[in-house]
Amino acid sequence: MQRCDWAGEDPIYVAYHDTEWGVPEYDSRALWEKLILDGFQAGLSWITILKKRDNFRAAFAGFDPNVVAGWGEAEVARLLGDPGIIRHRGKIEATITNARAWQGIEAAGGFDQFLWDRVGGKPIQNAWANRGEVPTSTALSEQISKDLKRAGFRFCGPTIVYAFMEAVGMVNDHVTTCHRHAEVARLG
Template structure:
């Protein structure tokens, strides 16, 4: 864009990517519903670019009732078919079904008194980690542990690479590049 702000290279040149980078990426999230939403979106990203998902985020939010887990957990086969016809989202049956199953797991955890956000932050050590921003890994031992824990609960599309991208998105790790204006702000 035309501003002189230095940001991470992946975000430059696209208004939505810049806005997401500047306001959200790497900012610690403690809200369980928002953490689940971001996990779903990262799962939909599998095999695609984050830009593709971000540009459809409003469509995803509309299609999945604002990512209200109670509503999504009640989706049935007819709703899956309706979602498969929705051009505002990525129409991948396995990812749609994984989202519904994930909502059911989330609701069951909550109803059992478990805090989704607290559980995941606990697995990540409880506080954000600031990396050097130069050698950004695709996965780490922590993302592997989070992936295993999520899979053990029944979540899908939560491999260690997706888990690490999600950790970046929700601020468990700060991988803003050296020189990026957000690096020392989050």
């Protein structure tokens, strides 16, 4: 079975690639979680985040943005002492800020709609022959990044946003030789 080369041989990566990456996600809370995790990944490898994902979920109240939005310095201090997550003050504080921004977008029509409207409600179907062809950002990820920042989000630059778009299936960037390319395309 052929898959995208980035998945390698690590069972965690392979499972993520084969069951999650690129599958269209329409749940507002789950979309927020994935954007937050992509922000924490900045400067690190994605496998680091995957291995700590359950710890992140426990530390951040199941990624319930309505809970996280009410947090302050006591929770920041607690999280900075948690060895199970990435202990980066800026990213932790941004998560709280982003929860509040999420609430505003959610109340105004839904975080899911906010994102999916930018791709016409369905995934962009790319047809890359190899990973070297896949961009790290696009004009669309730059625009979404600007829109998120205008709404109050942090740690959501164009590269983070593009990786997020790939992860949540807003774009299908499985290479055409990967067994998941056609499967994910059908989900769109």
